[in-house]
Amino acid sequence: MKVLVADDNPVVRAGLAALLGGPGGMDVVAQAVNGREAYELAERHRPDVVLLDVRMPEVDGLAALPRLVRLCAVLMLTYSGESATVREALRLGARGYLVHGEFGVEELVRAVRDVVRGRAHLTPTAATAVLEGLWGTSREDATAHSIDLPTAHYPGTFSKVLSRVQPLVGQSASGRERHRLSAREAEIMDLIASGMSNQQIAVSCFISEKTVKNHINRIFAKLHSTSRAEATAKWLGTAPPPVRGVS
Secondary structure, eight states: OEEEEEOSOHHHHHHHHHHHHTTTOOEEEEEESSHHHHHHHHHHHOOSEEEEOSOOSSSOHHHHHHHHTTTSEEEEEESOOOHHHHHHHHHTTOSEEEETTSOOHHHHHHHHHHHHTTOOEEOHHHHHHHHHHHHTSOHHHHHHTTOOOOOOOOSHHHHHHHHTOOTTTTHHHHHHHHHTOOHHHHHHHHHHHTTOOHHHHHHHHTOOHHHHHHHHHHHHHHHTOSSHHHHHHHHHTOSOOOOTTOO
């Protein structure tokens, strides 16, 4: 299976090429730094699938999508999890949408194979964005008005993705503001709360375990925590309130 990777971050491109060429047994035939180059290389190499980032210089992923989908399957692979962006990418023809930090190597390989076979593959944030569009309300609006969003059942891979939508979805925004975490720290805190090990987080975020540890040390300092369990409780808002008069 021939794969083209389009991302302006060279570390991400190299990481994807290494991962897919290993357990995936796929052939990364070309790497692009923006949408224009992705289209030119796709015309030349005729890949089975393009892994496409959203935010890239000159020509971004959404701008390149309409032309790319005429050549091959396109799987969005990005840090951009905004609901409007997800829905626009799928409207323009992307067959799947993966948000970094929400998948491991096995799911990445499975997603590539799924979209080539014509099956949609979405990670939790993307799946939630789709359902918000169908229901006509955001999860934040539903919470503010005490609306119970229905449980949906879909066949195949989509059902599996929806079943994994965790209570963590929607936690990052309020948690970041409350604890003053950076976007990357909030992403890693979500993964810690989901039970991932440092190694799994490193693979999911395409960073080294040492970098993960550095992020965790800063997270623990900001959350005034000494363990993953304590940090998770504070992040999810389940920690007991402090005793009055005790810091």
